[in-house]
Amino acid sequence: MANKLISPSILSADFAKLGEEIESVTKAGADWLHVDVMDGHFVNNITIGIPVVKSLKKFCKIPLDVHLMIEKPEKYIEQFIKAGADYLTIHVEATQDPAAVLRKIRELGAKPGITLRPGTALDKIIPFLALVDLVLVMTVEPGFGGQSFMADQVSKVEALKQMRSEKKWQGLIEVDGGVNEQTVSQLKSADVLVAGSFVFSGPHGKNYAAAIKALRA
Ligand code: DX5
Ligand code: ZN
Numbered sequence: 001m002a003n004k005l006i007s008p009s010i011l012s013a014d015f016a017k018l019g020e021e022i023e024s025v026t027k028a029g030a031d032w033l034h035v036d037v038m039d040g041h042f043v044n045n046i047t048i049g050i051p052v053v054k055s056l057k058k059f060c061k062i063p064l065d066v067h068l069m070i071e072k073p074e075k076y077i078e079q080f081i082k083a084g085a086d087y088l089t090i091h092v093e094a095t096q097d098p099a100a101v102l103r104k105i106r107e108l109g110a111k112p113g114i115t116l117r118p119g120t121a122l123d124k125i126i127p128f129l130a131l132v133d134l135v136l137v138m139t140v141e142p143g144f145g146g147q148s149f150m151a152d153q154v155s156k157v158e159a160l161k162q163m164r165s166e167k168k169w170q171g172l173i174e175v176d177g178g179v180n181e182q183t184v185s186q187l188k189s190a191d192v193l194v195a196g197s198f199v200f201s202g203p204h205g206k207n208y209a210a211a212i213k214a215l216r217a
Contacts, residue, residue: 006212007032007065007174009196010056011047011145018052022060025199028208032065032087034176034194036145037080039070042094043143050079057084065194067115067176069142070094074101081108089113089136092125102131113174117142122156129169134192135160140177145196149178154186161189181214 008030013021022033035053040046057064063086070076073090074097080088088110092098098114105112113134114125118141125135137156140147160173174192180202187193193215195202204211 004190004216005031005172005192006199006215007034007192007194008199008208008212009034009036009145009176009194010200011036012196012200014200018056019059021200022056024206025208025212026060026062029212030062030199030208032063032192033060034196035064035066035085036196037066037068037070038143041071042091043069045143050076050083053080053085054083063087065089065174065192067113067136067194068094074104077101077105077110078108081105081110085110087111087113087134089115089134091142092116092128093120098125098128099131102128106131115176116156118150118153122159126163129163129171132169132171134172134174136174136176136194137190138177139175139179139183142177147178149180149183149186151183151186157187157189179215181211181217184215 008025038045038047065087066085067089088105095101102112111133114128114132115136139150139153172191175187175190176194179193179195180198199211
């Protein structure tokens with residue numbers, strides 16, 4: 001893929017001005033909007049849920065890339081899709097039957113994605129590659145923005161790209177966690193970059209266009 005897609009994570013945006021933040025980041029050239037949903041069980045943090053996704057959908061012109069960090073995602077996927085999730089990504093560790101959940105996401109009209117914690121072996125998601133449009137490689141422990149990039153996860157990105165070139169699956173490779181203008185040099189094989197703190201509170205300040213440009217450079 002020639003040009004990488006950039007998916008800013010609203011976790012680091014100003015929640016009191018979410019509408020303005022989204023407008024700014026869209027104007028700045030964001031391709032997707034990354035929405036981190038946390039339930040206080042699967043990860044040790046609580047963020048936002050279905051009503052926020054629904055409100056975002058009303059005026060957000062770019063696709064909503066929803067990352068579910070919740071236990072038993074099967075209980076909520078229908079509501080997230082009705083609320084407007086375009087891509088809906090679940091954790092392989094969060095459910096007994098990832099294949100059933102991924103099939104259901106597609107049946108309900110969204111694009112299914114699978115992801116894994118840094119400590120989970122890539123092998124765990126291989127059985128599900130044929131069912132997804134997106135694989136998200138976590139380069140931090142899920143739960144919080146602003147953590148340091150885990151370079152030891154890059155081999156997963158490379159392995160996924162290799163498997164894709166061997167026609168073992170097709171879909172996008174996304175990376176989430178600690179992505180900034182330095183670490184991006186290690187992510188040549190990724191198609192979609194999630195960035196929260198780098199875009200919304202990084203060295204480029206409120207110049208979101210400069211931050212996004214730096215990630216694409
Ligand atoms: C972490 C989230 C990330 C987070 C990334 O659990 O999945 O999307 O917002 O934040 P940064 O880019 O600051 O590492
Ligand atoms: Zn995320």
